Amino acid sequence: MAKKIEKTTTKTTSANPMDALLKKQRPSLLKKGKEVEAKIVSLSKKGIVFDVGGKAHAILGELEIKEVSTYLPYLKVGDKIQARVISEESKNGFPVVSLRKFFEKGKWEILAEKKEKEEEIEVFCGDYGKGGVFIDFMGIRGVIPKIQLTEPFISSPEKLTGQKIKVKILEVDKEKNRLVVSQKASVLKISQKDLKKKFDAIKDGETYKAKVLGASEFGVFCEVEGVEGLIHISEISWEKISSAASYVTVGETIDVYVVEKNPVDLKLNLSLKRLTPDPWKDIEAKYPKDKEVDGEVVRKEKYGYFVRLAPGIEGLIHVSKLTGSEEFKTGQKIKAFIERVNEKERRMSLVLPQKEKPVMYR
Helix, strand or coil, X not given: CCCCCCCCCCCCCXXXXXHHHHHCCCCCCCCCCCEEEEEXXXXXXXXXXXXXXXXXXXXXXHHHHHHHHHHHHHCCCCCEEEEEEEECCCCCCCCEEECXXXXXXXXXXXXXXXXXHCCEEEEEEEEEECCEEEEEECCEEEEECHHHCCCCCCCCHHHHCCCEEEEEEEEEECCCCEEEEEHHHHHCCCCHHHHHHHHHHCCCCCEEEEEEEEEECCEEEEEXXXXXXXXXXXXXXXXXXXXXXXXXXXXXXXXXXXXXXXXXXXXXXXXXXXXXXXXXCCHHHHXXXXXXXXXXXXEEEXXXXXXXXXXXXXXXXXXXXXXXCCCCCCCCEEEEEEEEEECCCCEEEEECCCCCCCCCCC
């Protein structure tokens, strides 16, 4: 009696959903090196599957899979990305594409989109330097200006070193390789659109109340009706000063003059000295040639002595007008004569009283 042999078939299933998705398609004709628009069908830390417009789905090259995790929070199924075909058919039978161009410029596109939507990003904080706290976002270096921090970090910005924090984007420019972010805007939920309205309401040439936020070697940081501004050290006083911090107290309210508005970064250039008369106005009438004046030596330079005649008014006794035996000290009171005044260049030349003019006098 013959034994009946039954033909059996074995149904195989794939444990990997990505493999199952790929096996439903047959490879299409794709040229190596061709740029294609790739639509994301599936993505995970293990890779990305793309619809490249043909019969076949394509996969990301193995060497680039390790970079995917960085981008996962910013990509989603359905997104379309420019990709390049690096293999028409891999050993698994599927086309392979590269996202190298996207990896190189995609970060900037993500930043531009986040800025437009006023969404937060998470950055890694590095060292604190002259410009502020340096940060890193997916390999792009940027900065948080000190004025864009909240307490306690505005007083001790070095405390942010090594921390991951959320920020909002203020400036992003791929061409200039520039990224400026704000921790304050994130914490206080400041909207750039609302800030723009406040900025537009402020007028050039007007005086406003300003709150002092801080001071640095180059000026005083203020806030005018919710808009940030800087009083540059050259705009604090008509006199030459060396320390901006000595003129203000953090937290106090002062009057400031709006010199200029910067519409690019929504900042104000402010002035204190322009709230008082310019001492150099009509200077030639006040200090005519050969007039004898009393002054105070304020500093010695290699090219002569600077003498203060009045607040904001200094004249120079050039070395060519000296005998070489003079040894004036800072703060010493002396008499001098006006030799020459230039109101436009804000310069004044002085000579010392003497019986005979020096050989170099002219």
